Amino acid sequence: MPVAYAQENPYLVAERPFVGGGLTVRITDLEDANNSLTNQITDESSSFGISPTYGKFISNRWAVGVSLSITSTDEKRISIQNGSTRTSINNRTTIGITPFFRRFIPITERFGAFLQPQLSYAYQIGSIEDKFSDPSDPANNTGSSFINQGHRIGLGMIGGLYYxxxxxxxxxxxxxxxxxxxxxxxRENTNSSAPPDNDRESSWSNLQINLINQLRLNQIIVFNYYF
Known part of the structure; x- marks a missing residue:
């Protein structure tokens, strides 16, 4: 008696490797229009990131891989109140590595969904500068600068669609x-005249759930090449 086998998806084949990459770009320039001419807040920020990925199918619908990520972010806020100006500048670079499993869920031959449980580690280094100036009272002008270093360990899952x-x-x-x-x-204070108690070490945990229902410039767009 002949045995019928379900046809395998020709795109999701065991032992097939793939490479890919993600690109994240975000540029904002906001000014608080609710303030008067003597009270204004301006926020400028830009972020650019890349995330090359390598993976390989271990079965017809399961793959394993690793993704690297490098992101550079620059933020600047200028606050003017009654003639005095406060300027805050925050620059940081983040480098991360993320091993993952991926489950492909085909809907048609070319189109489907995926779920990707993953473990991640990221190292971040950056600087923070804060300056306050008051032309009417120069004695109150102040400034501070810090170097920040951080470590982040994450456990999570991403999901989406592929075509x-x-x-x-x-x-x-x-x-x-x-x-x-x-x-x-x-956080380490880089002002030689600042008291040492301004240095600090902190730790915290957080849970994030993001649902994305539209394509925007600040969301990741991923292209993959399958060998």
Missing amino acids: FINRHFSLETNLLDLNFAYNIEN
């Missing part, structure tokens, strides 16, 4: 980001 443009290229979009993370941060 194979052809046999070798696919496009993905992320719709779910669930992450529990533990953070450690060290």
